[in-house]
Amino acid sequence: MENNEELEEDQEQNDEFEDEETLREIVAPGEVLTEDINNFIPGRGAILNKKRDKIISVIIGLKQIKKNYINVIPLRGFYTPQIGDKVVGIVVDKNPVKYKCDINTKYSGILKIKNTIKRNPTDRMRGNSRESEIPEKLFIGDAIVGKIIAADRLNSPEITLVGKYLGRKTGGIIIQIDSQKVPRIIGRNGSMIKMLKNLTNCNIFVAQNGRIWVKGIDIKHERLLIEGIYKIENEAHTTGLTDRMEVFIKEEIERRGIE
Template sequence: MENDEEPEADDDFEDEETSREIVAPGEILSEDLNNYSPGRGTILNKKGTKIISVLVGLKQIKGRYINVIPLNGFYTAHPGDKVIAIVVDKNPVKYRCDINAKYPGILKPKNTIKVNKKRRRGKYRDKPDTEMYEIGDVLVAKVISADRLNDPELTTVGKYLGKRTDGIIIQIDPPKVPRVIGRSGSMIKQLKKHTNCSIFVTQNGRIWLKGPSIENERLAIEAIYKIEREAHTQGLTDRIEEFIKSEKEKRGIE
């Protein structure tokens, strides 16, 4: 659990096609429907003649599609996302977890135990129950199913998944998560390298981190908040590197 490989994510913020133009809901992005189609964060107007934005964000033209990269918003669970969940309720059948989404995450006991362990050990021979985790526990979990009708279902079986007992968890705006990871993990690698912290970024905007000392952790947290604040600016990776280096010098951190 020490050295976490980050999932490769597309950093739309750093994409060359993403303009620095900020758009607001209802603003017309294009009236040229022969060459462009509405993509993410956009809709057609009622008559079908204009592409308009539905979010506050950055305008991006990618091939045929016009997208809007959101600058603020909330997390919606998708299957395959890794999330940091906090157990808020449990009964003999399931755990309910706060995953920072509009619906609580459901964790069933069958998704907390590996299949082969269930057979081998006498303790698990009976039906699995909810004795494994307590209310208030922090879990790194994966969403296995999520749709509009049912609550998202989680699992804690898998690489890097399970209960965390150490480290610090901070919360950022979920749309800024790709920026913290960077294009093919460039930003997160840099953060880890310069602050000596192990950092685990999850899709719901919660970040787990642990460093050799409290000073390193504080510096990493400040850098992450700076990334969140300046996500829509250019040349952020270099600026963050400079920030960390100068702060390390100022504070005397190795």
């Protein structure tokens, strides 16, 4: 399946969990990361305290020191939409001008009809629409893969189905994991997802909102893969996960007697 290849490219060298600079130290909100404010700057998930003499964490996560930045890699959290993210959504409502999709955010995603089909402006004339230009009808409950084209703090994010690998999905299973663990499922340079794909012969699409679309040859393969994904989510903060997962999947394939 080509679907996840593009995603893998996006995520290259983006696995913060496996980073050598990420310490295995778990920090809680309010815990002091360092008192040396001359040499360090608070990065992601860290702030200065009121007296500005300490750097403290604001979330539960793993401490990371990168150059002179102190970051905290979150272990739990909610998904905030950002422009360019690919998301798996489910159509929950529709009206003549737009669809509403549940994309695991505080506001539901808006999918306008004009964003469901690619149109060539020079060809478009009244009464001259081509067969290919008729938008595909979506129904409530349909699963889609879309891309976010507009997002801010106040308004509903807008999504589009125009683009490579985007559109309505049929068949397969959608599972939901914590969106903060998505980089771990993909792994460094896509190593984890490639390994899972090769060993279980399944198609996987990992979206940024924590939803994963899985389709395999039969339910046995899918079950094994889903179990593996939940195991990765659970053990995301440990070291050497890719190697351990490879052993786990191979053992399970042998034990369950699946090809």
